Amino acid sequence: MKYLNFIALLFVLGCNPIPKKDAHPDVPVLTELLKDTSKFRKVTDMKDVSELVFLSDDRILVKPDNSNLPFKIIDVDKNVIFQHVYNWDLPFYVDKQSNLYFNGKKFYHPDYKKQEDFKTVVFADSLSKKSEELKHLNDSLRFKAVDKYEVELLKPYGLKPCEYTIVNTASCNVFTIKNGALIVRQTELFKSELNKPKFDISKFDDDVLTGWKNGRLPSPDYLAYYELNKQKFKCDDMTLPRTLTLKNKTYLYAPILGLYQILF
Numbered sequence: 001m002k003y004l005n006f007i008a009l010l011f012v013l014g015c016n017p018i019p020k021k022d023a024h025p026d027v028p029v030l031t032e033l034l035k036d037t038s039k040f041r042k043v044t045d046m047k048d049v050s051e052l053v054f055l056s057d058d059r060i061l062v063k064p065d066n067s068n069l070p071f072k073i074i075d076v077d078k079n080v081i082f083q084h085v086y087n088w089d090l091p092f093y094v095d096k097q098s099n100l101y102f103n104g105k106k107f108y109h110p111d112y113k114k115q116e117d118f119k120t121v122v123f124a125d126s127l128s129k130k131s132e133e134l135k136h137l138n139d140s141l142r143f144k145a146v147d148k149y150e151v152e153l154l155k156p157y158g159l160k161p162c163e164y165t166i167v168n169t170a171s172c173n174v175f176t177i178k179n180g181a182l183i184v185r186q187t188e189l190f191k192s193e194l195n196k197p198k199f200d201i202s203k204f205d206d207d208v209l210t211g212w213k214n215g216r217l218p219s220p221d222y223l224a225y226y227e228l229n230k231q232k233f234k235c236d237d238m239t240l241p242r243t244l245t246l247k248n249k250t251y252l253y254a255p256i257l258g259l260y261q262i263l264f
Contacts, residue, residue, distance in 0.1 A: 019211045022234075024225055030235035034252075034260055039231065043076055043251070045258035052259060054196035055098040057110060058246040060259065063190070073112070076246050076261070082112040091120055091184045093175065094192035101182050119181040122189075123174075126153055157183050198242040198253060201226045207237050228252070229264055 034040050043060070044052070050065035055073070059081060062072045071092075072083040086092055086102040093101040098109040106118040130149050134142045150161050157179055162172035173186035205225040212218040222237035235241065241254040243262070252260045 017209065019209050019221075022210060022223060023205060023208045024232070024234060027225065027232045027234050030226075030233045030239065030241060030254075031257070033231075033233050034257065039262070039264050040252065041261040041263060043078060043259040043261060044074070046256060049258070051190075051255075052253070053094060053192045053194060054244065054246070055094070055109075056096070056194060057098060059098075060246075061094065061100075061192075076249070076251075082107075088189070090189065091122060091175070091182055092190045093177075093182055094194060095177065096193045098194065101177075121153075121157075121181050121183045123150075123153065123183070123185045124187075157181070159183075159185070196244055198244045201228050201241055201243060201252075203227070204232060229262070231264060 034042070044062060048064055048066060048069060049062055051063040053061035053063065055061060059073055059075050062074060064071055067088040068085070070083040070085045073081045075081060084102075090103060091101065095101070100107040100109075100112060101118055101120070104117060104120050105115050108114040127146060127150055131142060131146050134145050137145065147161070154160060159174065162185070175184050175186055175188075175191045177183075203225055204227040207222040207224045209220050210223050211221040213221055223234050224237040224239070225232070225234050226241065227233075228243070235254075239254050239256060241252055241257070243250055244253055245251070250262045252262055
């Protein structure tokens, strides 16, 4: 095995040259530039945050990275509109109208004060529960009974059992509202139907390999060089900064850094 790793390393090194120096040492690093309050206004960073979801009215759903913390809906001025702790073992769904479905309820946009119980069906949970109820049967009879139950469970929603789920993951996955219920047939229990357009920032030079990260196989470290409104900056190539428009103003967003209003 160690020889395979060595061969892989030689291949990687053959395809990628020896690391070079920063091609633009005078250009500021993005993380430092974001501290300049004359150029950027922080809306939120990513501390204790796993994801930002941009809603249809340009407010932001801030999803935590810890099940003990509440998610929040804030506006671009950082005012908290709504917050709630939700059960991570149950689905969380955001529809195209920015209504929220979690903890077995539907919360109505825009202020989320109106709520109602909403049927939620997670097929994997239902099948596991049924299998547990039939554990007194031998494996053959239990599997046959569970298969029959699955057919009946899926029928009201126009679905059929999905074979070879590892191969057909995309076609087997279901996470939607159908027949007055939130139905889920996939492992991931969080989904948003909203996808706010984000735009790439132009680069003024090619990325530069500056080093290698250690691991089972070494991975390259690249610096990327961007220019935004005549302001140049650099960052790790995996930072992936982009811009988006909220309330007719332009913001910089990077999944690992957060959301910042551009002031220049």
